[in-house]
Amino acid sequence: MSDTVRVGIVGSRFAAMLHAESYKRLPYVKMVAVAAKDNLVEFGGQYGIADCYEDAADLFARDDLDLISVCVPNFLHHQIVLQAVAAGHKSLICEKPLATNLADGKEMIDACDRAGVRLMYAEDWCYAPALMRAKQIIDEGGIGKLLYVKAKECHNGSHSIYAQRKEYCGGGALLHLGVHPIAWARWLVGQEVTEVVGSVTGGEASNLLHTSYTGEDWGVAVMTFANGVKAVCEGNYLTCGGMDDFVEIYGSDGVIKVDVTFGSPLRVYSRPGYAYAVEKADTTKGWTQPAVDEFNSLGYCGEISAFVDCVRFDRPAQRGLTGQDGLVSLGIVLAAYRSSETGRAVRMDEFLAEAASGKKASGKKAPARAKAAR
Amino acid sequence: MSDTVRVGIVGSRFAAMLHAESYKRLPYVKMVAVAAKDNLVEFGGQYGIADCYEDAADLFARDDLDLISVCVPNFLHHQIVLQAVAAGHKSLICEKPLATNLADGKEMIDACDRAGVRLMYAEDWCYAPALMRAKQIIDEGGIGKLLYVKAKECHNGSHSIYAQRKEYCGGGALLHLGVHPIAWARWLVGQEVTEVVGSVTGGEASNLLHTSYTGEDWGVAVMTFANGVKAVCEGNYLTCGGMDDFVEIYGSDGVIKVDVTFGSPLRVYSRPGYAYAVEKADTTKGWTQPAVDEFNSLGYCGEISAFVDCVRFDRPAQRGLTGQDGLVSLGIVLAAYRSSETGRAVRMDEFLAEAASGKKASGKKAPARAKAAR
């Protein structure tokens, strides 16, 4: 076990900030390098990172890094991970989604496997304390046998051009937001999804609200697991008032509901407003329920701490948080796109086999049916 | 305007009780007759109804009734309504769902139309005060343009054999419970549904929990309206702890969430328990949020009062509460069954045309795909 884990971060925007805020709480972590195209000096300064590079290659050229966080826009995950592997780095954290299409994701995993790289998939929901507590109660038998899960992440849209366009993001709200509840539901159920029925808006003029976005602004995936458990997962950009992450878990003898983002012990009425309430809220005036410590409650601190421990104690990423888990979660979203496009339920085994056979099973084409439906 | 509205009730169980509780709050209503196979004397005694008949035909033979409530099991709605029409009665309230298949429902409506009968469809959600308040806020522009609706009614299953078997009920949870949110969403949006994607469990061994029920114990319908608005409606029997009716309404500039059943101003912790908390709750011990006045908050009082006013002031049933509205709501549920069976999205115009052409578009066959998926 090394005394200090030396970290490099690729990226300097929102996701990079989430990682850095989590790293800085760990006494045995030192953030030593960052690489980014912009916001570089500001980011480095804010987190006391000594070495700032404009080119990720310069960061990868170092041989003193124990762990690298890949926090670039979705469409660059593929290239940056391959570059890090080629440079000989052995522990990588890749932000969600793993990639923007299955072929890219498969290539990343294969490269890591060949090179003996520990590829960790950053699904923070698996470490959100309230959701871990829910799992604990289920494991204690508190709701009997698990039958059905509902989960969503929704907000009112991102200002980032990388989130608004499918070519950068790989999809719209169901991919960018919905991949959280989908990955988490799969982790919770502990089984593979066998069938997906999806419904998403069609992007641009076919969207409900954000007609300038090329990806969907609303999407739902109905999933059936191998053991029959059902899940309904959702991501949308139609939700004002702050990010809404909500979970319902139904068992044979009980129910658990978790209000991940608004389940705060505080209620505030403020005329002048204050600094910050919750992610994506557009005001702090009037009544709000500010998060106490969002980096923690959304799971970022726990996730990063767990990944750092994988490095410290030379362990693989836990179940649900490997590159392969990221790949499957991506596959479920893309299967939901396929279902919405074709108006048909999609069997996951067929869908993944088709993807593996070389036909790219992506969501790149605008879903024709959804457009027509409007 | 008549001074007193004289009411006859057919049925003596749960739905009949809901009607009677609502009638008795209206000073200008007199319940004069009830017909039922069982529980007759008890019911009549409880509500001070003078004349109790074992055969509905005897009730229909009277010529002094201004209004008749049809509160029999679903599969008998068809027969009882036709019987009432044949006997010359002119104002009927039919409980939900209108019928167990579209052909029956169509026949009921046609018969009423021919005979000039006012057929009122008892969708209490349209009169739930909290949901009416939500509509008022939408109408005032409080959330901008309406985009998306989520709504559900869920509980842990019914003890009534009529609810547990498709041959009596016409379906399972999506029909018996989900028809409330579906009818309400259609009324709120004020447009017709063009497409339905449905997912339901398959009944019996294919159910998640209630393997003795022949209808589904879980169902979701994703609906697209003519103006592009989306709705996700759900009914399930997987929900412990009391009936859970919850609504979310998303607009371009706001959100409304309504906790219809648990949105009580009271929180109670009770060691000994007390008489009643909310519908279908299996305990009043520990922490509960008892309804203040469920007959009112679930909309029964408002609905019955509105129907009585239709008689008093000789008005047709309001939009959303006519027999035709009941027929369309039933059609949406049955289309969701079809979608789940076939694994395909269902276009409502095609589905209804097919039904009108004589092929019964019912949900009677067990949905093969849902079974296979488990």
Added chain:
Amino acid sequence: MSDTVRVGIVGSRFAAMLHAESYKRLPYVKMVAVAAKDNLVEFGGQYGIADCYEDAADLFARDDLDLISVCVPNFLHHQIVLQAVAAGHKSLICEKPLATNLADGKEMIDACDRAGVRLMYAEDWCYAPALMRAKQIIDEGGIGKLLYVKAKECHNGSHSIYAQRKEYCGGGALLHLGVHPIAWARWLVGQEVTEVVGSVTGGEASNLLHTSYTGEDWGVAVMTFANGVKAVCEGNYLTCGGMDDFVEIYGSDGVIKVDVTFGSPLRVYSRPGYAYAVEKADTTKGWTQPAVDEFNSLGYCGEISAFVDCVRFDRPAQRGLTGQDGLVSLGIVLAAYRSSETGRAVRMDEFLAEAASGKKASGKKAPARAKAAR
């Protein structure tokens, strides 16, 4: 039992509106006359009242009124009630507080008693549906033996000059708002208060926020009942965000909490805002919990209906809602003022005896100690 109850209202502002809104829901009530110094034509027009008088004497001169609502500023209750009695009217509803001092209140009650007048004291809390439901649960044994009650009514101050000045109001927040929880707690416990410990701010410069008000802007009364039950009641003008009426009831085996004003089933996020959320809220933008039907949920509808039934069925006002109950509630507030002034616990029997002996036990003098304490 008369077919129609004919009502006259004295006053045309907030309290008069509350009465009129409640009367208009009752099919057997007809509002036939109103008397007020201002807002007369508008008020009469709004509620379809045919006869509008500038002088209450003209209203009292009529002999066709079955019931009169006294909705004038507090300091005029005494004069108007005496005037109505003198004119021969037999059923009066007096708004809270009964009077601004005990001598006035005593004179009103004596006059009514001598003339056989039914004097009803308008404590709406006793008819708030949520609080009635709480009482029902207590009566069912749900929380065991009643031990302790906390209750408050608080908002951010009134624009009415009659509420801001002690000479018109008789006190500040503890009288104007706190008299609701105090009267309700006494009604709930069903016992007399034996001792009061009070703490109030001193008005004007001694207030915490409203230094232009001559009455206190914050006040607490700790009450001990004859059976040992304790109550802590509060009224303050320090509470932003809408009127906050909250109740906690502690028993030997349970707890009941009632969020009378914010315990709504609706949660709304609105960017543009909408018409109305809750009493005294200064915005409808951002997150709000709008009341579904405040006239009903605050008890006005139930209270007025009960008073009208007293007239219809020639019954006395119920326990807790007689003039005498109003007098005792006023006495408790004034005893709290005395306690705050003197820094001593006040025994209610001594305090009331002293008042009866002719020394006016009012709260008119500025409480010296509270001032000094700042």
Added chain:
Amino acid sequence: MSDTVRVGIVGSRFAAMLHAESYKRLPYVKMVAVAAKDNLVEFGGQYGIADCYEDAADLFARDDLDLISVCVPNFLHHQIVLQAVAAGHKSLICEKPLATNLADGKEMIDACDRAGVRLMYAEDWCYAPALMRAKQIIDEGGIGKLLYVKAKECHNGSHSIYAQRKEYCGGGALLHLGVHPIAWARWLVGQEVTEVVGSVTGGEASNLLHTSYTGEDWGVAVMTFANGVKAVCEGNYLTCGGMDDFVEIYGSDGVIKVDVTFGSPLRVYSRPGYAYAVEKADTTKGWTQPAVDEFNSLGYCGEISAFVDCVRFDRPAQRGLTGQDGLVSLGIVLAAYRSSETGRAVRMDEFLAEAASGKKASGKKAPARAKAAR
């Protein structure tokens, strides 16, 4: 800065467990010794503490301890602290309340001052994350000028004989529970209390529920601060359903409410029950709102971490967490007892001066008035 902080704990019951759970989360802390009369081996085993002593003197005889936690029953705080000081230890954490009377507390502080001992007072509320977040919002101007605070800690009574008897505890619910909100309110306001009005039940037959307890089972203290701010703090043993720590903070332009114990993002309905919901809850069946991580949310982790940092970085205890702060908080509770006994408001300067002059201003005598009041 020492690499590792070596900790000794005196006590092995509830408070000791809270300290140990917090210590074990800190990578730079090593718990090396524990002393206790009972539960010794179990406690040592649970937390991996190598050296277990039956006599605290043996623990104090060690010269390798950087920090000592005093977690014995209240009445032993005095003796144990003096013993630790005499043995030459330099950093002590004393559990609340500091002592059972002011003379003892003063002697402890004087001894520490003379010996240069860092005496830290364990008020966890000052480190409860939700309450720290509330303070941050106040500091950002979110509610304008602070005017008024309400705070309480309440549950249904303790099984510990040390909590049930005044001779061991120093008082009843207002001391044992209420000292938390009182110390926290004083820390938040940042001013001294000038006047206290108290009301408490009289113990034994004069209690509302727990007639076997010699201390009060209900108590309220109304406090006026030097700047005029008001606070109402409460502790009671009348509250079923789990420990209820609730805070309200009123400013000139806003309000903050913090539900410290029930403000969980989880709502659970469980038929079989599960391991643990919240402190002092007597069931996990039915509906519950389980704490996510109570050691953290109640402030224990933050408090212990802060104390350990005082040792690591050789800093004094922060404002509000010194022995002197503990003494003043105790004084406020005892002044509330005096006020309840005498039926008079108590000026804190006079009360503390009297105590300093040698007359023990304790709450030892049963409060005569409270008894009489029943």
